[in-house]
Amino acid sequence: MTQSPQKPRVTIYNEFVHEQKNDFVKSIYPNGMHAPIATGLREHLGVEARIATLEMPEHGLSEEVLNATDVLVWWGHVAHGQVADSVVDRVQRRVLEGMGLVVLHSGHYSKIFKRLMGTSCGLLWREAAEKERLWVVNPNHPITQGIPACIVIENEEMYGEQFDIPDPDELLFISWFEGGEVFRSGAVWHRGRGRVFYFRPGHEAYPTYHHPDVLKVISNGVRWAAFQGNTETRGIGNCFHVAQPLEPISEKNYAGGVVHPTEFQDRLT
């Protein structure tokens, strides 16, 4: 199945810690930060997302759940270290197999994002309820469609450059912050047969996931990441032995005698 499904099966992983411990955060997200995100997906894509949280067995990300997930949305912050490595292994494997991954805000420092990037994913930050402006720099990508030239968020945490990520395959958004910093706020990479989208906004102390444009970007991101790459190619997940050459290989006088191509491996190893 290689085409982007019309209605992707989406799982939202939300750490769901702040909303249970901090009254102010709870007042913004009484049903958890995943709730408005799920609402956005319902409205824009008509999908009913499954919810997974840290406290669930296997963080709600069992083999069965991931196998039935086309796109995983990830929000985490204070509890990155509590996510089991075995679950991270599983998510990485599924991404390489074709599952999409949408990483939000502080998810930049999650095990899974660092794992897929190979870098520290460090950045600068400041929490001062400052204004953020997200500018579209790539009008040619499905994720920026229907999005205004500039999304304005009145209060947000600041993330600043230098952001330690591999150069994105495509850079979509750059943020301006009131306090003087900039940030590559929307970027995509492919990894194996899967697609990864990082989107910056969404600190727990601000009502960012009630912002219509933010929800639209996330929904666009989920739709884009639902693409599952061509499975007719090989090389993903293992090394594949092509015993029989496609084209004739001349016999070689090598390693002490004339050897036929298909006998070579036994001879030398």
Added chain:
Amino acid sequence: MTQSPQKPRVTIYNEFVHEQKNDFVKSIYPNGMHAPIATGLREHLGVEARIATLEMPEHGLSEEVLNATDVLVWWGHVAHGQVADSVVDRVQRRVLEGMGLVVLHSGHYSKIFKRLMGTSCGLLWREAAEKERLWVVNPNHPITQGIPACIVIENEEMYGEQFDIPDPDELLFISWFEGGEVFRSGAVWHRGRGRVFYFRPGHEAYPTYHHPDVLKVISNGVRWAAFQGNTETRGIGNCFHVAQPLEPISEKNYAGGVVHPTEFQDRLT
């Protein structure tokens, strides 16, 4: 120190297993595969490389050695699994800090390369002593300077696409194989402040590391990877708190009262 050192301090990690166990391999590389590579670096760059092997304590890659290494060359094959995770952690950290890494041939499946790529790094392969032609596709890179349009290797193992890597920052070489496959044989990425170069040729059963053009490419690669990125930027290795805004942030009436920017964090967390 941000400029590329004139004479980089180079360490060659060679697993050094085949050359001790297999007589035919030993006949090609009597002093180990690292020996001709070291000779090439001596001739082209005037550097005396340090040698590290699997069987040494910490595989010869102690904290002290890595801290005194500008570029690490990596060859491994059958013993990837025996490389200690703690050493892989250390090498990754050093790459992000600015150490260059040149990964050769079967090193595509090493822990460190997979770690930095985030993918499976799988591929197709066949051992039939077939002819390989490496074509330069990017004449504009330091690594391809002085290299003919096409390097011919009479006998090599085949590696074929699809090669499961992130899209390279720059693609330098594409290989043609007698048996019908192609491969992205030379590619570069940056990770943190460090640079990574993957170069395909060099199966242990063939005298590839006696080939002058191959040695020249490796030397070019070491010189290029010796670059240590700008340390004046932050964000690599950790998240850096910018308590004091660069630009004035207006006071916000937020979270139940007017809050001054620099008091925000205490208020909310």
Added chain:
Amino acid sequence: MTQSPQKPRVTIYNEFVHEQKNDFVKSIYPNGMHAPIATGLREHLGVEARIATLEMPEHGLSEEVLNATDVLVWWGHVAHGQVADSVVDRVQRRVLEGMGLVVLHSGHYSKIFKRLMGTSCGLLWREAAEKERLWVVNPNHPITQGIPACIVIENEEMYGEQFDIPDPDELLFISWFEGGEVFRSGAVWHRGRGRVFYFRPGHEAYPTYHHPDVLKVISNGVRWAAFQGNTETRGIGNCFHVAQPLEPISEKNYAGGVVHPTEFQDRLT
């Protein structure tokens, strides 16, 4: 209109010279090379392509036609020089506005492709009816979906590296040729709000456009290129004056006095 139209309006520009002058070419493409391409688009996308040829007024690419075209397919070879510059200007403008462009084979040397690339678009070539194998290197792109790991074409003209193009946004196919060369045979770029796909196969002396996989790739390419980027961004086609700042700019004591931001331009120019 920013979403990819379900049924894009496609125009195929075919120079249509060889098929009228050369009996052997005519025997392969009795109705022109555009005919089987149009059939492929009909079968895969359900669209009825408009045909444009060199000899038509304005080469069949009038303002009206281009304004009603979502994707333009381009095949040319011996008569690149006869294409009017005014038509090339018009096609370029339409691409920047959002029209897709699929450039086939010898179209690499067309005025419009060179114009959009900014390079010479030179390459190596040989006509010897040799075998070509096109390998998928990016399984994650819509254009490679449903395509086998390797497309085999029994007889084709050879194109070889180094191919003088800007680094593609994404590289999709690499060709292997019987005679020893390789080529970046499928690649995409975006330019303004439009998308460009170059696909190598299709010399007039071979029945390449009767090959089902080739037609499927072209159809995938047309579907992908039919995307028209977000028109809510500005900056494409002109420079846009933002007279009124979005954020307050402090009054500056500059150029001999205190100047209010919105008066600055008159003062200095």
Added chain:
Amino acid sequence: MTQSPQKPRVTIYNEFVHEQKNDFVKSIYPNGMHAPIATGLREHLGVEARIATLEMPEHGLSEEVLNATDVLVWWGHVAHGQVADSVVDRVQRRVLEGMGLVVLHSGHYSKIFKRLMGTSCGLLWREAAEKERLWVVNPNHPITQGIPACIVIENEEMYGEQFDIPDPDELLFISWFEGGEVFRSGAVWHRGRGRVFYFRPGHEAYPTYHHPDVLKVISNGVRWAAFQGNTETRGIGNCFHVAQPLEPISEKNYAGGVVHPTEFQDRLT
């Protein structure tokens, strides 16, 4: 000659119109905007740049001058349209052959930059003497070495996204503007064997080219762009016929008979 010359031969093209017509601009740049740029190159690279201006014969960019130029720096604004197409053709050809090009500020709208990009190179702008902050986003590039994490320019013209350029090969700087916009202010591309660096700052009404960090970036850019790619590859500037195959091509029973590879071309065309 493929190595980066120690002391590149640099030509600075400065339109040199504002400085002769506008008293305020003249007060900032009494000897032309090229003067402080040349001083910066002298101090950082020890080179004595040649000066070319619009009013000189052939704008000071004759065949002889360009053939003796390793890197051309370009500043233009009001007189882009007066630059002769024949000179633009010549500069483009030299870039493809290996000459570096450093395009400054309003040079984004020059004929030569548009020619090499293939896009409109449009953007948003405002002249309000506002503050600009240029953030390094790529610490791994020679152009950002020795540059602080953020360059502050107190007064500048604003350029804002969406900037209509092809995706850069590497993005180096992002600007923050007081008035709320962001911009991709430093970016590189390669074209043929040449390298292109675009750097945003430098409106004629501000003393930007007296800023030490700006001069350092320009000097770094000139040093980087002085690289002349490998001339052993072919394909740049023309199409190269490889009459004799590198590998044996089997005789083909094609086009009405068995044809030997090297006779093919005559038979069919």
